[in-house]
Amino acid sequence: MTEEIIRTAEKSLDLVLPFYEGQGVPLSYRPKIVYINEVHPLFPEGVARAKAEVDFLQFADKILSVSMLQESWRKFYSLEFSEKALEELFTATLNYAGNGNVQIHPLEKRIAEDDSGIFLFKPYNEFSQDTKARDRILAHEVWHLIEQERGVINVAPMINEGTATYAERRFVGKKGKKSIEDYEDYFSMIYNGSAKLVQDYVDSEENPLKAVLETSIRLKIEDELLRRIKPKLIATLEKTLESQENMFAIGESMKQLPVFARIQGNVTAENLLRAYEEIGAQLFVEEAKRQDLTKFVEFMKKSGL
Numbered sequence: 001m002t003e004e005i006i007r008t009a010e011k012s013l014d015l016v017l018p019f020y021e022g023q024g025v026p027l028s029y030r031p032k033i034v035y036i037n038e039v040h041p042l043f044p045e046g047v048a049r050a051k052a053e054v055d056f057l058q059f060a061d062k063i064l065s066v067s068m069l070q071e072s073w074r075k076f077y078s079l080e081f082s083e084k085a086l087e088e089l090f091t092a093t094l095n096y097a098g099n100g101n102v103q104i105h106p107l108e109k110r111i112a113e114d115d116s117g118i119f120l121f122k123p124y125n126e127f128s129q130d131t132k133a134r135d136r137i138l139a140h141e142v143w144h145l146i147e148q149e150r151g152v153i154n155v156a157p158m159i160n161e162g163t164a165t166y167a168e169r170r171f172v173g174k175k176g177k178k179s180i181e182d183y184e185d186y187f188s189m190i191y192n193g194s195a196k197l198v199q200d201y202v203d204s205e206e207n208p209l210k211a212v213l214e215t216s217i218r219l220k221i222e223d224e225l226l227r228r229i230k231p232k233l234i235a236t237l238e239k240t241l242e243s244q245e246n247m248f249a250i251g252e253s254m255k256q257l258p259v260f261a262r263i264q265g266n267v268t269a270e271n272l273l274r275a276y277e278e279i280g281a282q283l284f285v286e287e288a289k290r291q292d293l294t295k296f297v298e299f300m301k302k303s304g305l
């Protein structure tokens with residue numbers, strides 16, 4: 001079965017690679033394809049993934065952008081933090097998590113150790129009768145690899161899924177009609193909504209796909225994307241927090257970090273601050289100490305921490 005799946009994916013590559021070459025944006029090598037007969041537990045609907053090294057720090061940094069964090073702390077806990085303190089908190093948390101303090105999922109480990117270019121997952125089989133959809137999937141993944149090879153994948157990491165979706169749409173000759181504001185969930189905004197934004201910026205260029213690879217254009221698109229999704233993300237976050245189930249999910253994810261797992265059932269302002277201090281967010285702790293943390297402590301308790 002695996003061989004058959006790889007064979008059909010190779011057929012898609014036979015169409016996709018010449019397409020990009022014809023557009024003046026070739027991938028210089030033929031990527032190796034691997035099929036993993038599993039549903040990725042973290043991305044259950046994920047059909048495929050390109051081995052494109054996106055700097056997670058940069059990516060997450062853009063999503064959360066400090067101004068959004070600032071607004072969230074103000075809105076949910078009535079706390080004021082400087083941008084510097086939030087930047088430090090954010091980087092410190094990611095570094096702490098990355099330093100072996102959080103377990104990496106076995107499937108992620110396997111992908112990390114494999115130098116193939118494209119990974120297909122079990123849901124890819126749902127398209128076994130749909131040649132066009134399969135070609136599209138490969139067109140999307142190959143675009144990630146093209147951006148990686150050109151060294152622009154981390155230039156504006158927020159738009160990577162939008163640019164790959166745009167490239168995929170060009171491959172099938174389709175245009176996007178719905179804008180960011182027409183979507184409700186985060187993933188649709190970040191894939192389809194941002195693909196439409198990319199289209200708005202480059203479609204009238206002489207060579208649209210080449211334009212997508214230009215740093216200055218990418219940064220402009222990313223700026224606009226962030227500006228437009230920010231209010232929606234904060235509204236979504238507010239709604240998310242209304243459900244106790246979601247609160248528990250937040251608690252669960254915090255418990256992944258040993259410093260928080262240790263204070264489970266014993267959440268006080270003092271213990272929370274000690275945990276943040278241990279992570280390395282000194283400035284954040286200093287600013288927090290001067291404020292009333294009641295709301296924040298209540299929130300954390302509600303999350304089941």
Ligand SMILES: [Zn+2]
Pocket residue numbers: 140141144160161164
């Ligand atoms: Zn993608």
